[in-house]
Amino acid sequence: MLGVATRCLVEGHNHLQEQIRQFLLATHVLSGITALLSATAAIASKKGRALHRTTGRVYSIAMGYIVCSAFPLAILRPNPFLFGVACFSGYLVWTGYRRATQRAPQLTRTDQWTVLAGGGVIAGMAIYGAYMLATGESLGVVSLAFAGGLTIFVAQDIQSLRSGAPLGKFRIARHLQRMLGGTIATITAVLVAQVVPQLAGTSIPPFVVWLSPTIALTPLIVWWSYKTLAPK
Template identity: 30%
Template sequence: MTAYQMLVAVHVLVGVVALVTFWTAGLLRKGTPAHRTTGRVYLLAMVGIVLTGAPMAAVRWIDGHTVTAAFLAYLVVITSTGVWVSWRAVRDKSAPGRFVGPVYVALGALSLAAGAGVLALGIRSGAPLLMGFSAVGLFTGVDMLRRRLRRATFAKTPRWWMTQHYTAMIGNGIATHIAFLGIGLPRLLPWANGTALHYLAWFGPLAVAIVAKAILDRRWKPRPAAEPRASVPRTQGA
């Protein structure tokens, strides 16, 4: 087994751990010790994915597989961002100013640049999937940088940390499932590979994530307070 094959094997192993613990943490009651412990294991597994995915992207680039390398590098960027945000949102819930500090800004700018790069690559290579998937990095980057600019208002938002945490975890789930469905599953089940699975791998997790985000926002995201209704002055003699 070559060094690259060993790297891929470790990447796949931690990917399986991430996939299992993602759903385990998601199904457990939020805030319980079991949920927190499983969530930590998931984030550690995601760190392992980043640490093994970066050199894999470099090797693919050296081998001349530029599209594959760009896709892997892009996943590394958005995964790193999601892992950091989901972790720091909980750790910094009493210090929102620290949360949107230099690291947050750097990751937001990197996500925006990576999304723009994948969009350009998709246009250049005529790959609609790359063009569509670039929206994740573009949206994430713009949203993070805008939040930094509006940090004074953001700091006063109730339960801001919870919204940031589950949004980032949903983003992590997108990366986890795309990697599994698009890269891992075709190798495990070659007979299942095909155009349908290819599109499902890219856009299936994204569609599910949008629905999950809407449901969680409906339950947890603070709503603006309703303005008090102006009282109608009573006319004399009424």
């Protein structure tokens, strides 16, 4: 009897755990779709207008849920790489949101803790990327690339902690760079879930799919930054 009861408890626990995982995964994916749609609307709308602010706020909330739901999903079905990408996206979106809403040059303790968290994400993605390469996983290249990219953003924020946050059009450029960077990471995650599994048995290496959004959209960040910073 005790063995039967124990087995029932274990089966019930596993069933509940799977239901929770399915719910988190479904809402995680839905938030990703919402983030992509709202990001597209924000990019297409005129900066500073009500539509841009509203869609940008929706994007930030959706991305916040993606990052938060990534924690329990990483526990229920561990995927260190996707978890790192979620944290990468979260850092960019959070700091991009901070630059949009915090106009004062003085940064706060919140920004200090954010930089520390960013350093942790860099270390985690770099270590796991090296581990993947050592075990023959080509996606280790992508993890290291994300770690390198985030290092640039964190270095900018460390400089801002020392000398003050950017103001005026430089603040706007920083906001655009971070939000578009977060969008690239979101698109990358969607491709991983929907496209990479279809490549099994083909000659296309998965890291090509991973890096394609970065290669395609980075010129947009450069162009938009130039347009924002150009003398009027």
